Amino acid sequence: MADSTDSAAAQKAPRATANRSTTPVSDNFKDYISGNWAGRPDVTPEPREQASFAAVRRAALSQKFPGKRLIVPAGAAKVRSNDTDYAYRAHSAFAHLTGWGSDAVAGSVLVLEPTANAHDATLYFREAAGRDSDEFYANPEVGEFWTGPRPSLAHVAADLGIATRNLAEFTDVVERVDASTLVVRDGDRDVTDQIDGRRLLAADTESLETDGDADLARELSESRLVKDSYEIDQMRRAVAATKQGFDDVIGDLPAIVAHERGERLVEGTFNRRARAEGNQVGYDTIAASGQHACILHWTRNDGPVIPGDLILLDAGIELDSLYTADITRTLPIAGTFTEVQRRVYEAVRESADAAFAIVRPGIRFREIHAEAMKVIAAKTAEWGLLPVSAEESLQPEQQYHRRYMVHGTSHHLGIDVHDCAQARRELYLEGILEPGMVFTIEPGLYFQPDDLTVPEEYRGIGVRIEDNILVTESGAENLSIGIPRTADDVEAWLAG
Numbered sequence: 293m294a295d296s297t298d299s300a301a302a303q304k305a306p307r308a309t310a311n312r313s314t315t316p317v318s319d320n321f322k323d324y325i326s327g328n329w330a331g332r333p334d335v336t337p338e339p340r341e342q343a344s345f346a347a348v349r350r351a352a353l354s355q356k357f358p359g360k361r362l363i364v365p366a367g368a369a370k371v372r373s374n375d376t377d378y379a380y381r382a383h384s385a386f387a388h389l390t391g392w393g394s395d396a397v398a399g400s401v402l403v404l405e406p407t408a409n410a411h412d413a414t415l416y417f418r419e420a421a422g423r424d425s426d427e428f429y430a431n432p433e434v435g436e437f438w439t440g441p442r443p444s445l446a447h448v449a450a451d452l453g454i455a456t457r458n459l460a461e462f463t464d465v466v467e468r469v470d471a472s473t474l475v476v477r478d479g480d481r482d483v484t485d486q487i488d489g490r491r492l493l494a495a496d497t498e499s500l501e502t503d504g505d506a507d508l509a510r511e512l513s514e515s516r517l518v519k520d521s522y523e524i525d526q527m528r529r530a531v532a533a534t535k536q537g538f539d540d541v542i543g544d545l546p547a548i549v550a551h552e553r554g555e556r557l558v559e560g561t562f563n564r565r566a567r568a569e570g571n572q573v574g575y576d577t578i579a580a581s582g583q584h585a586c587i588l589h590w591t592r593n594d595g596p597v598i599p600g601d602l603i604l605l606d607a608g609i610e611l612d613s614l615y616t617a618d619i620t621r622t623l624p625i626a627g628t629f630t631e632v633q634r635r636v637y638e639a640v641r642e643s644a645d646a647a648f649a650i651v652r653p654g655i656r657f658r659e660i661h662a663e664a665m666k667v668i669a670a671k672t673a674e675w676g677l678l679p680v681s682a683e684e685s686l687q688p689e690q691q692y693h694r695r696y697m698v699h700g701t702s703h704h705l706g707i708d709v710h711d712c713a714q715a716r717r718e719l720y721l722e723g724i725l726e727p728g729m730v731f732t733i734e735p736g737l738y739f740q741p742d743d744l745t746v747p748e749e750y751r752g753i754g755v756r757i758e759d760n761i762l763v764t765e766s767g768a769e770n771l772s773i774g775i776p777r778t779a780d781d782v783e784a785w786l787a788g
């Protein structure tokens with residue numbers, strides 16, 4: 293990785309490292325590097341596909357908050373260590389309202405300014421610096437030589453169908469902030485601090501009222517409960533890309549098994565497909581082999597992949613639009629299930645199928661989990677694992693079967709892997725299903741290696757099957773049905 297600089301412009305970057313840099317600072321060098329560059333035509337693009345959908349979303353949000361200034365930051369880059377950052381990803385609410393996905397410029401801010409009848413939307417971002425400045429070569433945080441060129445205001449305005457201004461002009465917005473201004477608080481800490489300071493000053497008080505911010509965050513979450521046609525298409529594409537990733541892992545199994553940290557190779561193989569087909573993975577890949585499959589969010593992925601064990605692969609590809617799939621398959625590493633493994637696997641599949649069978653508009657979201665649990669309770673009782681009958685265990689004051697599946701069966705899915713997370717309980721868990729909702733169905737059974745309540749032959753077995761479900765007008769569609777899921781089909785998949 294190249295080193296940074298010590299010019300005057302570099303000092304403006306928060307993480308400039310002047311103590312170690314060697315960039316020339318002479319006037320002769322500055323004159324020489326600033327000249328003799330070919331012109332760059334800034335071709336005005338056609339609006340991207342999601343621009344019109346984002347405009348509809350902004351209009352709907354505007355109707356919810358008449359007369360209030362709304363500030364939605366994309367967020368700053370996040371430090372990984374010292375002066376290196378994680379790969380940048382804009383805040384989901386910002387991406388949803390602008391249509392700016394993996395190519396968003398860090399630090400951008402969307403402002404919805406109230407008008408008599410609605411809001412005017414303006415996108416503030418750091419536009420490309422000219423070669424008459426030294427930013428392009430001397431600023432390691434944002435300079436073009438370091439991080440690549442940034443688009444012009446006109447380019448982004450045409451691309452996203454939204455008015456644009458230089459980020460430097462956002463200070464004018466801050467100056468106009470009053471007590472009724474609302475901000476997405478977790479979007480950008482520095483922006484939120486600025487807004488809070490101005491609101492305190494405007495209200496002439498020492499205590500800040502943030503209930504309106506919470507209302508805004510909740511509305512932004514709830515607005516994603518029902519997906520539009522663009523979002524549904526993106527979910528289909530994300531699932532298709534994820535299927536390719538699973539195929540890649542199966543194709544690499546010989547090398548995976550041969551390596552002492554085969555789980556890392558599983559992760560790497562899948563992540564390679566994610567970078568090829570999308571932006572990156574939608575969440576840390578879970579490549580849990582053997583008893584690691586009993587750890588629900590195992591992401592260390594440093595164990596061997598041993599024939600005779602199962603491997604639980606929970607992974608999803610995030611597209612450049614930032615929409616992600618979330619799929620789990622549990623595979624027998626040797627190619628075939630043992631009798632006990634198949635018994636557990638098919639019980640989980642039966643639970644998933646039972647849950648899917650009831651999905652239709654009009655039922656409550658929580659009914660999906662309840663239906664899946666009926667099968668989990670029945671199977672664990674049948675195998676003699678419960679101290680009571682399945683019916684008794686299903687009573688709220690009992691729940692013995694939940695020892696072997698402590699997580700929920702479903703969560704909404706979209707631009708976040710756990711989408712709509714700030715929606716009200718009455719619209720989420722207690723919500724009524726509507727066409728256009730997308731969520732997971734993911735029951736599992738996990739028998740910990742040291743669990744004395746189960747026979748030894750079950751210990752260390754973990755199975756989860758997770759599919760991505762779209763509610764339709766008449767029922768539901770399993771978007772991931774093309775990824776083998778019955779025990780027989782999984783074995784055929786591996787053999788192929």
